[in-house]
Amino acid sequence: MVSLLIFIAALGLIVQAFIGLAYFISCMLEKEKRATVFAGLQFLGILALVAVFFFLAGIGFFQTKLGLALLIAGLTLGALASFLLMRKTGANQRALKGANGLIVGEMKRHDEREIVFARNRSLRPDSEQYKLFYKEHPEYEEFDAKRRRMGGPLGHPGTIDRPHQGPNVAATLASVSIPLHLSTSDKVKPQPHPELRKEIKLGSEEATERVKGYARSLGADLVGITEINPLWIYSHRGEIFWENWEDWGKEIKVQHKYAVVFAMEMSLEMVGTAPHTPTMIESMRNYARGAYIATQLATYITNLGYPATANHLRHYGALMVPVAVDAGLGEVGRLGYLITKDFGPRVRLGAVTTDLPLLPDKPVDIGVEDFCRICKKCAVCCPSHSIPLDRDQTVANGTLRWKLNAETCFEYWGNIGTDCNICMRVCPWSHARTFPHKLILELNTRNMIARRLFSFMDDIFYGKRPRPRVAPNWARFNTGTMDEIENPARPEIH
Numbered sequence: 001m002v003s004l005l006i007f008i009a010a011l012g013l014i015v016q017a018f019i020g021l022a023y024f025i026s027c028m029l030e031k032e033k034r035a036t037v038f039a040g041l042q043f044l045g046i047l048a049l050v051a052v053f054f055f056l057a058g059i060g061f062f063q064t065k066l067g068l069a070l071l072i073a074g075l076t077l078g079a080l081a082s083f084l085l086m087r088k089t090g091a092n093q094r095a096l097k098g099a100n101g102l103i104v105g106e107m108k109r110h111d112e113r114e115i116v117f118a119r120n121r122s123l124r125p126d127s128e129q130y131k132l133f134y135k136e137h138p139e140y141e142e143f144d145a146k147r148r149r150m151g152g153p154l155g156h157p158g159t160i161d162r163p164h165q166g167p168n169v170a171a172t173l174a175s176v177s178i179p180l181h182l183s184t185s186d187k188v189k190p191q192p193h194p195e196l197r198k199e200i201k202l203g204s205e206e207a208t209e210r211v212k213g214y215a216r217s218l219g220a221d222l223v224g225i226t227e228i229n230p231l232w233i234y235s236h237r238g239e240i241f242w243e244n245w246e247d248w249g250k251e252i253k254v255q256h257k258y259a260v261v262f263a264m265e266m267s268l269e270m271v272g273t274a275p276h277t278p279t280m281i282e283s284m285r286n287y288a289r290g291a292y293i294a295t296q297l298a299t300y301i302t303n304l305g306y307p308a309t310a311n312h313l314r315h316y317g318a319l320m321v322p323v324a325v326d327a328g329l330g331e332v333g334r335l336g337y338l339i340t341k342d343f344g345p346r347v348r349l350g351a352v353t354t355d356l357p358l359l360p361d362k363p364v365d366i367g368v369e370d371f372c373r374i375c376k377k378c379a380v381c382c383p384s385h386s387i388p389l390d391r392d393q394t395v396a397n398g399t400l401r402w403k404l405n406a407e408t409c410f411e412y413w414g415n416i417g418t419d420c421n422i423c424m425r426v427c428p429w430s431h432a433r434t435f436p437h438k439l440i441l442e443l444n445t446r447n448m449i450a451r452r453l454f455s456f457m458d459d460i461f462y463g464k465r466p467r468p469r470v471a472p473n474w475a476r477f478n479t480g481t482m483d484e485i486e487n488p489a490r491p492e493i494h
């Protein structure tokens with residue numbers, strides 16, 4: 001009997017040592033210096049415990065009354081801790097309702113003209129649309145005018161990485177050219193061929209399999225399908241490309257029944273440099289991937305005989321985050337982005353809306369809302385204080401959520417000349433998906449005690465305010481010393 005107990009305890013300790021070693025190696029491979037030190041200390045601690053255990057077992061200590069009592073107490077504690085960390089705690093019913101779970105009151109569709117990007121990108125001073133818009137929304141005029149004087153993101157002369165930003169801005173603009181190129185109406189709304197429907201004849205199950213498979217083959221890392229909730233379709237067009245001014249202010253009709261929503265993983269190495277220019281290259285590279293996937297997927301569907309519209313950086317009809325939530329790709333985090341189980345918030349989204357009959361996915365509960373309530377790391381690290389820190393979710397336009405201040409966030413982007421992404425970089429859900437991180441994630445999605453424990457440990461292992469990583473050589477933005485690279489000068493917030 002005692003031998004069996006010793007065997008179980010030894011097995012438990014060896015498994016812990018194996019996980020500790022895997023985590024230590026993972027931290028080294030991720031080049032996370034601070035985490036490597038703490039993971040190393042943790043591993044040494046477990047090794048010491050294993051050594052003491054085998055020594056005591058060797059001298060027959062566990063055959064004594066005191067030894068047996070300690071062994072039983074240790075095993076009981078271990079079993080209790082494993083049970084408390086692994087059992088599935090209550091489901092979040094709000095999350096299981098998808099974006100509908102956020103709605104608590106009367107909600108109006110969002111007007112694209114009011115979105116900070118559309119205002120800054122499309123409205124030209126002295127134009128008719130400019131006068132019309134600010135007459136209706138004088139509250140934005142001064143703020144937007146200041147922004148225009150200062151320049152926007154995409155590496156204007158005030159960029160955080162000056163004077164070495166040039167090559168990275170060049171790469172960013174190269175990627176931006178793809179969504180722009182793919183934003184003409186023939187690309188985003190290809191000609192449907194209804195005559196082909198009878199010839200091809202697809203049941204919804206097969207159509208779903210083919211559409212998802214094709215999206216993945218084009219490079220999508222996650223794909224989900226939802227029936228469209230009209231509340232998540234913009235009410236009026238506000239973004240103008242290729243001088244299609246006749247569209248500005250036009251009502252956007254809810255045309256299709258389904259949305260195929262997809263996500264592209266952003267590289268940890270590049271996002272890790274946020275808020276510096278490599279993270280901006282990565283954002284735009286993935287927007288380019290999104291445009292490439294969305295336009296081909298839309299054309300694929302029209303070639304099957306059904307109408308389809310591509311949604312990408314230079315042509316959105318729907319709000320990407322809520323439709324992605326409804327399509328089961330993840331939950332909305334405190335930072336306002338989608339948090340996926342596979343990559344955290346380190347994704348960019350695209351979609352195709354269509355009437356091709358498809359099988360919708362279900363929204364998921366992966367524990368994000370509960371985790372974000374405890375964590376707050378993005379809010380602590382946000383340099384423009386745009387993410388709510390000391391308050392819980394509030395009601396905005398009939399939805400209960402942590403409301404990001406898009407105006408101050410965008411203002412900060414303009415100040416530093418990149419799209420920042422600090423919140424995405426520091427989020428504990430953004431870590432690499434190595435074995436130990438996957439294990440932690442699995443526990444976080446199931447269990448509320450695990451969320452508290454691992455949120456606390458993330459602060460210890462990675463710091464409350466993790467530093468940016470050094471950029472890969474090809475995207476370097478600094479030719480200074482290692483200290484200058486790891487501790488770049490912070491721009492002032494005006």
Ligand code: SF4
Nearest residue numbers: 333372375376378427
């Ligand atoms: S950093 Fe923390 S609070 Fe912010 S989105 Fe990520 S998990 Fe939520």
Ligand code: SF4
Nearest residue numbers: 382409420421422423
């Ligand atoms: S992108 Fe930067 S400024 Fe905007 S919310 Fe995230 S951390 Fe804050």
